[in-house]
Amino acid sequence: MSSLLITHIGTLIGLHPKETLLLKGNEMAKLPQLQDAWLLCEEGLIQDYGKMDQLPQHLPNGVKTVSASGGFVFPSWCDSHTHIVFAAPREEEFVMKIAGKSYEEIAAAGGGILNSAAKLQLATEDELFESASVRLNDMIRQGTGAVEIKSGYGLSVESELKMLRVIRRLKESFPIPVKASFLAAHAFPLAYKNDHAGYISLIIDKMLPQIAADGLADYMDAFCEQGFFSVEETDQLLNAAAKYGLRPKIHANQLSVSGGVQVGIKHQAISVDHLEATDDAAIAALANGDTIATLLPSCSFYLGIPFANARTLIQANVPVALATDYNPGSTPSGNMNLVASLGCIKLKMLPEEAINACSLNGAAAMQLADQTGSIAKGKRANLFITRPMPSLAYLPYSFGQSQIETIILNGQIQ
Numbered sequence: 001m002s003s004l005l006i007t008h009i010g011t012l013i014g015l016h017p018k019e020t021l022l023l024k025g026n027e028m029a030k031l032p033q034l035q036d037a038w039l040l041c042e043e044g045l046i047q048d049y050g051k052m053d054q055l056p057q058h059l060p061n062g063v064k065t066v067s068a069s070g071g072f073v074f075p076s077w078c079d080s081h082t083h084i085v086f087a088a089p090r091e092e093e094f095v096m097k098i099a100g101k102s103y104e105e106i107a108a109a110g111g112g113i114l115n116s117a118a119k120l121q122l123a124t125e126d127e128l129f130e131s132a133s134v135r136l137n138d139m140i141r142q143g144t145g146a147v148e149i150k151s152g153y154g155l156s157v158e159s160e161l162k163m164l165r166v167i168r169r170l171k172e173s174f175p176i177p178v179k180a181s182f183l184a185a186h187a188f189p190l191a192y193k194n195d196h197a198g199y200i201s202l203i204i205d206k207m208l209p210q211i212a213a214d215g216l217a218d219y220m221d222a223f224c225e226q227g228f229f230s231v232e233e234t235d236q237l238l239n240a241a242a243k244y245g246l247r248p249k250i251h252a253n254q255l256s257v258s259g260g261v262q263v264g265i266k267h268q269a270i271s272v273d274h275l276e277a278t279d280d281a282a283i284a285a286l287a288n289g290d291t292i293a294t295l296l297p298s299c300s301f302y303l304g305i306p307f308a309n310a311r312t313l314i315q316a317n318v319p320v321a322l323a324t325d326y327n328p329g330s331t332p333s334g335n336m337n338l339v340a341s342l343g344c345i346k347l348k349m350l351p352e353e354a355i356n357a358c359s360l361n362g363a364a365a366m367q368l369a370d371q372t373g374s375i376a377k378g379k380r381a382n383l384f385i386t387r388p389m390p391s392l393a394y395l396p397y398s399f400g401q402s403q404i405e406t407i408i409l410n411g412q413i414q
């Protein structure tokens, strides 16, 4: 693999020590930087960096040089919560929402997750791979350099496995780390509307053993929410997943206080995600722990539901990550730049906090913080170069616009 030297970096962002794998509390506002810098990538990894006035005399043979022309260099965004494998968009529900229908009302009318599941059953693996690839390429162009993708629009043995095989193919085909979460417990399929125990058994007895045997999932997910999966059902599912070594990353407290946070922590969840409806008991359960609160502000924005209380979580010394939740129903957007902006504008996070939440803590929410999410020697060289900007805050301030000029993955310009 070739070497790449980036010169004339206005500001190099995110220089956390390599051993820093998770940020909480006051640490979240610390984002070490270096001005007037260079950075050298070799064999796909960050080899070294320093000040421009100390540019090394001896560089690797055949090194390619690119000037950042005074722009900032950031570690790539780490998007730790997405549902980008789906068969069709749902813009008809967008129009229903404009006309005043709630997310729950649309789901009850046969829309929502079941609508996506019906369409996914008819799609081939190739079709799903092609459409998810277009989405993932768009996300990469917007600065994402690591991603988690969930199943959950299959809701049958065959279709859940189909989704997970598509995610595996994305893993094998794209130059960024991809993690897979198994989310058959996303909604009860129509056939099991009145037989919840039957669907839970299907997941535990038929899906999990095959998925584990084929190594198709890294994590277990469940939508723990009124009208979806109860705390008891989630508990049962997470117990079963633990037998296969699958740790949880779960949907908790999105539409109501569901008890999802506590059941997630009981099972050593890597992250509990959403938390738009979080109460004091959930914050107390998370306080000072290592379970990451993954907040999804573009979902709140799109659905018009409350925004999670990031400030209280940070004050309670909880590690906070931000992710897109890219999916056809509640968040048809995979733009992490917008997520960083909404983190600042709506969650009142400082730019440094939002950027850490979109990078290092996002990586931690996929157990990838040892290889990506910050600029450290030996880490994967997944980076982006921005236009020259007056300050760090300018990136989230200029919401809805991209400042990104160049994407570098594994030390190679894309």
Ligand SMILES: N=CN[C@@H](CCC(=O)O)C(=O)O
Pocket (backbone or CB within 6 Å): 083, 112, 113, 116, 223, 251, 254, 299, 325, 327, 328, 329, 330, 331
């Ligand atoms: N809340 C559950 N799952 C998704 C939405 C899925 C859908 O509406 O298709 C979410 O995270 O928002």
Ligand SMILES: [Zn+2]
Pocket (backbone or CB within 6 Å): 081, 082, 083, 251, 325, 327
């Ligand atoms: Zn989700």
